Amino acid sequence: MITANAVTKRYPDGHEALKNVSFEITAGEMVFLTGHSGAGKSTLFKLLAAIERPTAGSIVINGQNLAALRKSAIPYLRRKLGLIFQDQKLLFDRTVLDNVLLPLSIVGHPARDAPRRAQAALAKVGLPNREKAFPIALSGGEQQRLAIARAVVNRPAIILADEPTANLDAESATEILGILRTFQQVGVTVLIATHDPLILARLKPRILRLDKGEMSEPLPDQSAAGSVP
């Protein structure tokens, strides 16, 4: 589903954010991307969402090589991804429902059916009956749910989440991860960038670890959940 091969990202100032990173994520997997802040998680996230291009190497998503993607094809790639941003990027001058309607409007979803579809997405993340509210009136956890609803309303095959549990209390963080897991259970590939050690200790998921731009091999016992007593 996602294959990165010898990906390097060097910024104009000479800083190498990613060095020769390779990994593969198969369809339906839920994978955590971890590492200290500044390790290159956000850079990798940007490369996967085609916000930036790799300096060298290739990233293939769903059979499409991002390095060779024409600029005009980028919007269509992004529509296949459910992107959850670290700063959420909610529109605070629009209601909860309008925030979720935006992706549907972008793909030209029939206007008559769109509210029903958006309401279904809001229900799925546990935010029903809040559609008329404005994001400012929501709690941190609820705002994150709204961001997820917006990411999944177009039913993407891949969800990319950048620090979805940052700034949330443990309870809300668990809930958010639970929601993301429900999408994985219906076949969606989920990649979550996080530096929260608690989550990783509890879930024992497959982990990709970045360290100063390099990917260190994940320990074998961490790739198989439940193998540690």
Next chain:
Amino acid sequence: MIAWIGHHLTALREALRHLAAAPLNTLLSLLVIGVALTLPTAGWLAIENLRTLTGNTPGVQQISIFLELDAGQRERGEIESRLRQAAAGSWHFVPRAEALKRLQESEGMAEIIGSLPKNPLPDAFVVTPADSQPESLEHLAETFSQWPKVAHVQLDSVWVKRLDALLRLAKLVVMLLAVLFAGALVTITFNTIRLQILAHADEIEVAKLIGATDSYIQRPLHYFGLLQGALGGLCAALLVTAGSHLLTPPVAELARLYGADFTLQSLSARDFGGLAAIGGGLGWLGAKISALIHLRGSR
């Protein structure tokens, strides 16, 4: 196809929402555009009115051919056949006796005419040329004056020529004004769209990040420019109509004092449509350029 229409409807709704969101700004922009378009429109209307005025004035585009006093029946026939040959237009013959009678009917002339020993007036042809271009009038008069037994050819073309030249000059000035103010309209739209892009930077960024194409982002801006320009055009049409409405009574009064029957023509429904179309087109152009320039850097 349905999705395409849907996209345009969405964009139109967005544009209307943004226009309505800042009513004071919208109103000010419309007034500025309206005033900018009013000047060339008013100039154009003035020229159109002057043109109908010269077109309606009788006698201006006529050529009088005065024969020599000793010209008789035969020479008259000769001139008539030559006029027919030249296909100069329509004409009528004014015998010297009739000319005298007409002159006597004029106020204050009867006594003067009565004191004359004999009729001093010649026979005359009054020609209304088919082609009323100043150059061809001149040419015709030149031709007539070389015919036998023609004493004098009178052409009132001098002031027609002057007026024509003046109108042409005025037209040029109005054209220059129009170009200038069209540029102003494009610039005004360029700037409002720039402000729109700044005000909705978050929205544009998010939309792009979740898969919006450039046209999805730009379409509402294009509609915004189009609507603002078209409404500004209508604003100008209303201003000019109001102005000409105010001017109609004094102009009619002036015309009456000069014994002419003249009413000021105002803008027609077609002119309203034309102004809205021109304003809309220029607004769209300004929006298009602005969107291209200001969205170029976004990812």
